[in-house]
Amino acid sequence: MLVQDAEKAQDLSQEFFAKLSGSGGLLEHASPDKGRFHNFLKQALRNLVIDYHRHGRGERLQTHPDQANNGGWDVLELAEFTAAEAVFHREWVKVTLAEALNRVRSLCLERGQEIHLDLFEKRYLNDANLVPSWDELGTPYGMDQRTARERADTVARHFRFVLRRMLRNEITVPGGARATEAVIDEEIKALLSPLKD
């Protein structure tokens, strides 16, 4: 998506991970003192894409934009990177949510809460555009809408707890203090606000 070419994107991904993990690589420069790790990764990826374009490897930018646009590189880069950041952000949210959801699934299966989990998944992860009603969800299990909702709410509570704990572990608070609930809510807002329907 960043370079609008699947093959080039694959090459760039390989280069990124090589730079990330190799000797003297990006991971060695990561430090909690410098801020959040995902911001560090985002910046590293952004730098790689800047590098990619500046070295003329992107066919779309082989013509110098100063010749065609009043704003030159700045205008092009701002638009490009805003879109790139939105894509990266969305992917980041997806990966984080998937990890939380899979932990919740394991927990529910351990506890014999398969029906609770099924109701939650059909309500929140269903492919359909139309969200099924609690009545519709409860009927196959012979449950009224209230019971169906309560069962799914149990899983929602597990999910809330798991995701908040994951975010708490990721957030670095000055002085090494534990991130408060308000700080975690701010982080959730920051994850939510750039997302488009």
Added chain:
Amino acid sequence: MSDEEISTDRLTGRQLKELLALASTDAKVSRNWLLEIGDMEQLEYLLMDLCRGTEQYDGAILRAVCSPYTPVESLMVIKNTAKRLAVEAQGSAQKAAGTLLYHLSVASALAHHARNISSKNPSERLPFYKHLAAELFDDELAVIFEKAIAALASAS
């Protein structure tokens, strides 16, 4: 429900936002704060917060209330302290922490010593204990209520 790992690849922006909103405590929905506590670590943190400025809290109370070796007399002291903390608490989460500690101390006395340290008939608490045993996120906390349920069942 399939056995495969959950993938979020096909989720729409609306669904992603809905999931994130579920994790927020800002949402204007009523919450059962007792169940929202989650686990021992969170309960301990809330109890520490509750005791801030008034007394020291080093985690010993929570360990004691879960231990089968804590004498009934100590559980009674914890119960009274928890009751006071719950009454004095300002925030909903802190109040819930004090309340959960109270219920843990009463359940622990029933579970580990077959003693009722509350003025209330313990059988009246049975549905509530069943609810907590099933719904609490943390197994270490849930097991106290499970044992209390078993003790009540064997006594009746």
